[in-house]
Amino acid sequence: MKPASFRYHAPKTLAEAVTVLAEVAPEDGRVLAGGQSLVPIMAFRLAKPAHLVDINGISELDRIAVDGGKLCIGALVRHTAFYRPVCEGPLGKLLATVVRSIAHHPIRTRGTFCGSVAHADPASEWCAVVATLDGEMVAQSNRGRRVIAAKDYFDGIMTTALEDHELLTEVRLPLLSADTRVGFQEFSRRAGDFALSMAVVTYRLVNGTIADARVGIGGAEPFPRRLAAAESALNGRAPGPDVFQAAGAAAAAAIDPLEDIQTSADYRRDLVHAMTRRALDSAA
Secondary structure, three states: OOOOOOEEEOOOOHHHHHHHHHHHHHHOEEEEOOOOOHHHHHHOOOOOOOEEEEOOOOHHHOOEEEEOOEEEEEOOOEHHHHOOOOOOOHHHHHHHHHHHHOOOHHHHHHOEHHHHHHHOOOOOHHHHHHHHOOOEEEEEEOOEEEEEEHHHHEEEOOEEOOOOOOEEEEEEEEOOOOOEEEEEEEEOOOOOOOOOEEEEEEEEEEOOEEEEEEEEEEOOOOOOEEOHHHHHOOOOOOOOHHHHHHHHHHHHHHOOOOOOOOOOHHHHHHHHHHHHHHHHHHHO
16 A cells, blocks of 8 residues: 655754644644654555654754763664664663664664654563663754653553654663663564563672662563562562562563453563563673
């Protein structure tokens, strides 16, 4: 199938983009960056935007920089930018690990980090990273700019706190201290398929015990989030198989899993348990 007709806009500056978006948002105007999610659903006519605002000509949005202790990722940064660490330390290592699980190479060459976060698919690897690390989303509109914390940003399946007239210009991730250990694991039925469950973990070792543990899951619920129960099962304890097993069990018990014709709630709980434990194993 082919998309329904739409009007195409190609702003060259951020100011022009938010002005155009403010005008067309009431008519289901959409932002086009990588288009790896939007274009397929338009082709199936599951989405019929009357306007597309193509931001690919806005060079200021193609930026990765470390600023104020945070990694700032602009709206036009492609997935492939993370094939090699984009910053020193554990954060660069984590992002370079996670990117290999996103779809397939051709999609990574065009899809964007911020586009994935704006789309907010439950199975998005980048969304799980943002939620786990308590990232920040920078939204720009003709009314000004606001910064949205991850805990306030995700609001359901492909639903976020972004307003229709707002453009996600940047995602900020806090840099991780040099002694932070990081791990990531996900499960999908075939390589490149949407993940049925994933886990992102980070922690530090202080005098041989775990401190500042973060455990985030994605793919198993309508949106990614940190699991305080799993983190509590880790903090203050020495890393090891029994502790990691207990954290996995706590993560599985804490979720309200998605269900579909192929995947039961119990199966997703088992996956969350396994992915959390394996992510911790890889971090160790």
